[in-house]
Amino acid sequence: MYDHNNMVRLQDTTKNGKERDWKGKKKRSTVVANHYEAGNLLKKAERMYECANVLKFKQQDETLKLYQAYFCKVRFCPMCAWRRSLKIAFNNKKVVETVNERRKVQWLFLTLTVRNCEGSQLKSTLDDMTKAWNRFAGYTKVKKSVLGYFRALEVTKNRKDNSEWKGSYHPHFHVLICVPSSYFKKKELYLKQSDWTSLWKKAMKLDYDPIVHITRVKPKESLDLESIDKDVGEQIGQQKALLEVSKYPVKDTDIIQGDKVTPDNVETLKTFEEAFSYKRLISYGGLMKDIHKELNLQDVEDQDADLIEIDDKNKDELANSITEVVAYWNIGLRDYILSQNK
DSSP states (O other): OOEEEEEOOOBBOOTOOBOOOOHHHHHHHHHHHHHHTTTTHHHHHHHHHHHHHHHEEEEEEEEEEEEEEEOOOTTOOOHHHHHHHHHHHHHHHHHHHHHHHHHOOEEEEEEEEEBOOOOHHHHHHHHHHHHHHHHHHHHHHHHHHSSEEEEEEEEEEOOTTTTTTTTTTEEEEEEEEOOOOOOEETTOOOHHHHHHHHHHHHHHTOOOOOEEEEEEEOSSSOOOOGGGGGGHHHGGGGHHHHHHHHSSSHHHHHHHOSSSSSHHHHHHHHHHHHHHTTOOOOEHHHHHHHHHHHTTOOTTTTTTOOOOOOOOOTTHHHHOOOOOEEEEEEETTTTTEEEOOO
């Protein structure tokens, strides 16, 4: 923490010295809230304006651990999406570790796409993809080869001026898949790239060959959760797939460009709101679902999900700490200011 103009600003860092971007997430949440207000989605805008205005931490030595805060849990709130991503990454890390401890397995990273669609078609396209996934996962060839999976639905918008698809939406699945250790050796288990493509084409009932990508990965047992904030492109091999699939599927930067309220941003936000209404973005299946349940890990998409407790590091020690740090969001300074440190 540092003193500037007689005010002490919040500085919360990881063990590696990387600062947690509370200020950046709160500023971005305010930008998105402005768009909700402009789109006449007033209740959600109000909740988002109040999101994380007060942060209460327990401190031990130089370590801060959040123990109390109000999170709005609006699906497209950048602050809440950040917290969900950290929690998804922690949950997936625990599941992957447990699978690796118990079974000799291989890991695959699968991406399933369909053609871009217009905003008016996005909701029905997502519905079709969900139904298609259920068919896809139920095919005999898939069931024989796949022990378990974690699936995330992501949608991006094409805003490139020189693209024929400008203004269209690109929905796709990212899937972390667990297969038997003999997957690459046994013909009855191994699925070629063309097999994955034909099975997804069949499940989606398409009259064209969709773009499907499958690659082998080796998720590390040790995962720095804070690296979830970095561009996935910076991640190296073993962590990349786990980080990519663990990011909360819909990012505010896919919806809102820049920080100004524009008609295009508002229209995009309302399109996302309608398309994703009552829709699950992540799911587990098979062995990974069983272990997720066994470990009693929270459903991150549940409205009652705890976005305060992300992991179990130093939980007991910090819970007994008598030192409290309270940070308030200062609208004028656009930063978190400490009210007390005792």
